[in-house]
Amino acid sequence: MDKLKTVLKEYGRWSELETYIERIETHIEIDFSHSLENTKALLETVGKEICSRNAVPLGVTPSINSVLKKAFSSMGYANSHLVNQVSSALATIGQQVGELRNEIGLTSHGKSLEEIKQRNSKVDLLTREFLIDTVELVSVFLIRNFETKHLKMTHETLADSMDYLEAEEFNESWDDSFGEFAMGDYSYPASEILFNVDKQAYINEFKAFVEVEA
DSSP states (O other): OHHHHHHHHHSGGGGGGHHHHHHHHHHTTTOHHHHHHHHHHHHHHHHHHHHHHTTOOOOSSOOHHHHHHHHHHTTTOOOOHHHHHHHHHHHHHHHHHHHHHHHHOTTTSOOOHHHHHHGGGGSOHHHHHHHHHHHHHHHHHHHHHHHHHHHHHHHHHHHHHOOGGGGHHHHHHHHHHHOEEEETTEEEEHHHHHHHHOHHHHHHHHHHHHHHHO
């Protein structure tokens, strides 16, 4: 699940999902029912986290397809035919994973000894890999979409609320580098010009400055 691992490195808040990835990869051949248990849990965790961050109520015992559908809808997509198709497809994938998990899982329902013995043979290796790859792509899709929209909202909020006087240390550093600009009888520091001419550029430079200083 290298694609998902890369996303987790990029967005550290999701790093706890590595526990599921480790369990999925470890048991995919020797005990696929255990891998599938963790695959379902992975999808649910991603969906629930997105819903939680976007303040979307899920109810007491939401189904996995309901969680995924609400997670996608909560990211603010327009209610178009294509969006509804994508949302429904995500929900269907989650539902099918959940149903297969119930069918072959050891702990979901009581099994006979023969059913326990034969549970892994119900899903061939190629199908297992397809299922895991599908879940990985869905997880990557949801996380990247959430983070992209979250970052955009953060930038918009910061642009609306940031005050020039709040970043005194950054302003001094910027002015030390670029000085003041004189126009006839008037003179303005570089930081003040940047703030008033291109506030988003000012915010980007401010954030880069803070990261370096941290």
